[in-house]
Amino acid sequence: METQKKRVLLVEDSREMQAIVRHSIGEICNLKCVASAEEGRQELEKGIYSLVLLEVSLPDANGFEFCKDLRAEQRFADLPVIFLTGKTELSSKVQGFEVGGDDYVTKPFDPEELKARVRGKLRRTKTAGSSFLMAGFRVDLSLQKIFVVNKDGSETALPLTPIEFKLMSHFMKNEGKVFSRQKLLDMFWSDSLYVSKHTVDTHISSLRKKLGAPGINLRSIFKQGYTFTLPEENKDRDREMTI
Numbered sequence: 001m002e003t004q005k006k007r008v009l010l011v012e013d014s015r016e017m018q019a020i021v022r023h024s025i026g027e028i029c030n031l032k033c034v035a036s037a038e039e040g041r042q043e044l045e046k047g048i049y050s051l052v053l054l055e056v057s058l059p060d061a062n063g064f065e066f067c068k069d070l071r072a073e074q075r076f077a078d079l080p081v082i083f084l085t086g087k088t089e090l091s092s093k094v095q096g097f098e099v100g101g102d103d104y105v106t107k108p109f110d111p112e113e114l115k116a117r118v119r120g121k122l123r124r125t126k127t128a129g130s131s132f133l134m135a136g137f138r139v140d141l142s143l144q145k146i147f148v149v150n151k152d153g154s155e156t157a158l159p160l161t162p163i164e165f166k167l168m169s170h171f172m173k174n175e176g177k178v179f180s181r182q183k184l185l186d187m188f189w190s191d192s193l194y195v196s197k198h199t200v201d202t203h204i205s206s207l208r209k210k211l212g213a214p215g216i217n218l219r220s221i222f223k224q225g226y227t228f229t230l231p232e233e234n235k236d237r238d239r240e241m242t243i
Contacts, residue, residue, distance in 0.1 A: 005028070005029050005030045006029050006030065006050035006051070006122050007029065007030045007031075007032065007047065007048065007049045007050055008025065008029040008030065008031050008032070008049065008050065008051045008052070008053060008118065008122075009032050009034070009040060009043055009044065009047075009049045009051070009052045009053070010031060010032065010033045010034070010052075010053040010084075011034055011035075011036070011037065011039070011040040011052065011053070011054050011055060011058065011063070011066070012033065012034075012035070012053070012055045012084065013035040013036065013055065013058060013059050014055075015035075017055075017084075017107070018033040018035075020111070021033075021053065021084070021114070023111065024111035024112075024114045024115050025114060025115050025118045025119075028115060028118065028119055028122070029050075029051075029118065029122065032047070032049075035059070036058055036059055036060045036061070037058050037060050037061035037063070037066045038060055038061075040052070040054075040066065041066075042186075042187060042190070044070075044076065044079075045170065045187055046166055046170065046187045046188055047166075048141045048142070048144070049079065050080070050122055051079075051080045051081075051082065051118065051121055051122060052070075052079060052080070052081045052082070053082050053084045053118075054066065054067060054081055054082070054083050054084065054085075054101075055083075055084060055085050056083060056085040056087050056092065056096070057085065057086070057087070063083065063085065064095055064096065064099045065099075067081050067083075067096075067099045067100050067101055068099040068100060070100070071099065071100035075173055080102045080121050081100065081101050081102055082101065082102060082103040082104070082105060082117065082118070082121065083096045083101045083103070083104045083105065084105050084107070084109075084114075085104075085105075085106065085107065086106065086107045087106070088106045102121065103117055103121065105117060132172075132173075133149070134172050134175070134230075135172075135214050135217060135230055136148065136149055136214060137149065137158075137172075137214070138155060139168075139169050139172055141169065144162065144165050144166075144169075145157050145158070145160070145165065146158045146160060146165060146168060146169070148212075158210050158211070159210060160207075160210060163188060163203060164203060164206060164207050164210070166188055167184070167188060167203060167204075167207060168207055168211075168218075168228075170187070170188075171218065171226070171227070171228035172228055174228075175228055175229065175230060176227065176228075176229050177227060178221050178224050178225050178226070178227040179225050179226055179227070180224060180225035181197040181200045181201070181225055181226075182197065183225065184200050184225070184226070185197065185199065185200060200226070204218060204220070204226055217229060217230060
């Protein structure tokens with residue numbers, strides 16, 4: 001069976017550079033290209049990536065600040081980031097590493113060198129952190145599946161659709177936060193032309209049924225949206241644990 005390629009996110013506003021990077025590393029990973037920091041953030045919120053390639057000079061943000069903000073969040077603290085930029089000054093390179101970058105590649109670059117650097121970084125990316133436990137479930141981000149952890153230690157996979165998995169894993173990673181219907185639509189249905197806010201309600205209802213008793217923790221907040229919140233008495237016992 002062919003091994004599934006790891007996902008790499010390129011945040012780069014130049015279409016020409018996007019094409020060059022795709023030509024360089026497209027065969028060794030599943031590459032997604034976006035043109036702004038905002039699009040990059042949206043992708044990281046709704047998808048699981050093993051590596052980020054990041055331009056410093058973006059139309060809506062500074063790449064150094066973008067990386068620094070990622071490092072401030074526990075869920076992105078260990079996400080590898082390679083700066084891919086035309087800034088060749090030593091001070092820029094030093095700043096890149098100081099804000100949490102793992103590597104710094106300057107343009108123009110040799111395609112084979114970039115491929116080698118990306119391949120090496122992906123090879124060293126561990127599976128640790130690719131799954132976590134919460135509320136009696138194990139969320140496997142690499143397999144994109146959620147398993148019920150039974151009393152005897154065995155696991156049973158929930159029959160979730162891809163969009164249901166993305167929704168539920170997002171709620172679990174952001175336990176306690178409230179997301180409006182419109183926010184969820186923008187995050188998970190942005191490519192669909194014909195959707196309504198009822199689409200979110202339908203998927204939430206389906207998720208609750210498939211989760212069983214814990215589905216009660218996926219709650220609607222009047223005029224605000226939806227949230228996944230663990231009961232206070234269970235938070236210490238069922239707090240999120242990285243495997």
